[in-house]
Amino acid sequence: MTDPIADFLTRIRNAVKANHKVVEIPGSKIKEAITKILHEQGYILSYKFVQDGFRSTIKIALKYHPETRISAIKGLKRVSRPGLRQYAGVESMPRVLNGLGVAIVSTSHGVMTDKEARAQKVGGEVICYVY
Template sequence: MVNDTISDFITRIRNAILVRHKIVQTPATKITIEITKILKAEGFIEDFEIFEQSSKQFLLIFLKYKDFGKKPSINFLKRISKPGRRVYLNKKNLPKTIGSYGIAILSTSSGIITDKKARLSEIGGEILLYIY
């Protein structure tokens, strides 16, 4: 049993990218499914599937590479808010990412959303992770 499912999720993706795997399998939870949907919508991954094995749900994430499989689309993943230190930001202090390339994923009262949608909705929340 993993205490921090988001950190486990990020670590599995980061390790798969380091060894140039095309597919990574992670345990499926509500929050990891929502983060994966955002990654697909923003173009960081190709696709994902949810499957069940021995009454447990898993995510199969198909990673995306550029330049004929040489460079990964995800260059940087960092967990910000951790179980030991939660980081909350109001609408005025939302993070700025590098140009329009990277995103920050937040947990808000409206669900798991990107920093761009949080700015448009004018809401703050717990900042989960950065992705470039």
């Protein structure tokens, strides 16, 4: 697998389309950081990191509207990829859907949202958009 973050986003996207309640994804530190941001921003219901010896997995409980069964995640888009990295400074930090969505950014201070990066005045690699 050449792009594990794209695989992570695709597994979530496919689980949302199939109306699954839980999705299991192979774990890594960057995926754990992205999962924490998704939970803090209210896009997923809960998550659990499971360590099986040297292998780790992430179990994510997806969030749906109780009556209409519409997912909280409308779209996930991978921005920076191994073949073409996308970086943004503080002044050129992207706004997703005019502030309604979230851009997840990998900075020198860790993985954070675009709003946190603007507040801390740091730029970095734009990993993905979530809306």
